[in-house]
Amino acid sequence: MGVLSFDIFCRVVDNLGDIGVCWRLARQLAQPPHRHAVRLWVDDLHSFSRIAPQLRTWDVSQRIYDVDIVHWTGHSPIVQPHAVVIEAFACDPPRSFIDAMSEQGSLWINLEYLSAENWVESFHGLPSLQPNGLRKYFFFPGFTPNTGGLLREPGLLAARDQWLADPQQRVDFLKSVNVPDEQLRRIEQGARLVFLFCYPDAPAKALVDGLIREEHPTLLLIPQGVYPSLAGHQNRYVHIHQVPFVDQTNFDLLLWSSDLNFVRGEDSLVRALWAGKPFVWQIYAQEAGAHMIKLQAWLDLSGYPAGVQALMRQWNLGDELAVSTEITAALEPRSWKQWQDSCKEFTEKLAEYTDLAYCLVDFCTQKQRSG
Template identity: 50%
Template sequence: MQADIFCRVVDNYGDIGVCWRLARQLAQDCRWDIRLWVDDLASFARIQPGIDAHAARQELAGVDIVHWSDNPAPALAARDVVIEAFACDPPAAFVDSMRRTHPVWINLEYLSAESWVESCHGLPSQRPDGLVKHFFFPGFTTATGGLLREQNLSAERDALQQSTALQDSFLRSAGVPDDVLAQRRGGARTVSLFCYPSAPAASLATALAADQRPTVLLVPQGVAPALESACQSPGAPRIVRLPFMAQPDFDRVLWCADLNFVRGEDSFVRAAWAARPLVWQIYPQEENVHLEKLDAWLARYPAPESAQALIRAWNQPESGGAAAAVTAALSPAEWTAWAAAARDWDASQSALPGLAENLAAFCAELAKKR
């Protein structure tokens, strides 16, 4: 298949994060010819070394990357498949070329655990101009499109998690000092923190400082900028700031951590594949619609109630309950149950077909009917 993926970077890095993973996997695992159209190359460059933020066109990892403009070159016309990520609408000139070739047209939706997604997944939408757009929903069941997951991911993760030497080598390359690595070897808990500004990060620091087990806190540059001032008390977590890094390295950070605080869609899915306890800060929406989506996922996530209470408190900082919730979830019996639930969640989800695999099969079936 020859496919075009369109991505608008609306906020932060989740949009391009999902699209770049999908593009690479369709190119490498499915052997598709992929063009990835991105409107904000500067944001793209922050999560992928080697991207030229000023190039009109470039190739990386077997993907043809096009700087999205409203007037693409006539040669860049529609081919077999068009994937618009999150209803971003391809440019009008490109849609004109689609009317001539009638490609398979996919609207890749946001991830949701809500039950209605199953009934909408794969549905067509007939346009007045004769084009048909199909809705493709990522999800957590066989009635949805699944989750992005590369081949051999579990084997690579297990190899790293089973080797202290490999973890030390990777973390050292990421800028973690040797004395911090020694703390980890001595039993310190490793927590990674990637959150939105509204997260109660200071409450997390307070709870970790009061815990008997010392903590190493891995935080990307620019995230929770006031965290250092909240970590001045005795026993406070040791903060290590990490640079923005390529997606495979971000995955390895999650694999090295005992507990991962993540945000949005892309890092949430990657934390699930770490098979470690995770706290998800869902993207905030007006009228707290996001909390309904959070509850839909929690109804599927098999973690103990203490962990679920922490996740809810993390997404409702105004409640003031985050610190107590952290303490409760990290108590020995609750932590053991949560760690087991994380492994079970990884096993159940990894037994399902992945999103790229499902999408490729779905497009192939639609192409037969053209």
């Protein structure tokens, strides 16, 4: 495949998922083995800087990890569009830019949200007719080979295994996110490490109650600003520690370090999958409970034990009573082993499929050839 050039437009609607996905994709396309020219337009550099601390929020343009980053404002510079323009999550590139794309004959891709629903396979890759003659296509990420796949950097799983094979790396990393020595000693003596990244309506207090009832020493790591009210809920079994926001590489290390992860949205779900550890997913809520249909479609593919699937539904429904009892049951040694095995299996199956960046490059190359 030859070298392509991409513009990626990202509007930060809320939270970090939009920029999380775009930044990961941009870096992957720009770096080896792909090495395409990539320009990333982002309307909110402040949110972006939470997951990319080296970003200069006051700069209109800058280059990081071989990606040209442009602050997308009403006054963004007029430039020639690249051969492929990716509009993330229907974020509406500026009219003047679309006109320039038309002159340039750019290929226009609408990168959609991730879903495991069946219809995704039939909508992936469909054209969307444009009055100005531009070629625009829907590109759907997904969990099956007939979709656009999942973002996964080359060699990610091997890097994870190498990192996990050296326990000192975990200790050093946990020190770097300020886990106190006393807690590190507890972990070395067998305390469980749980990472919690959730929305404010998650039944997190019920989770802590369940963990306390289990009477197994546990360290619960929570990113700063996520569920601050939980801090007062610890006791001698469950200790809560706030970790700073880290970049996406270190975010993986948080997931790899933990025995059990709680993740949310879109990108952290995929990272938890690649971690290969047991996790509970809180899906981004939609109107009229549409997200519960999406959650079930994904659970149907997962092959996770029935108790784990029930726990995920209860976590998403905010069913406190059920969560506090179901978590204890899921951590009971036999269930825990089944949960661990099913996670490894699902991760290995998904890792056999082509990753999103390759699927995208392949798709764009084919469309360019067919003119």
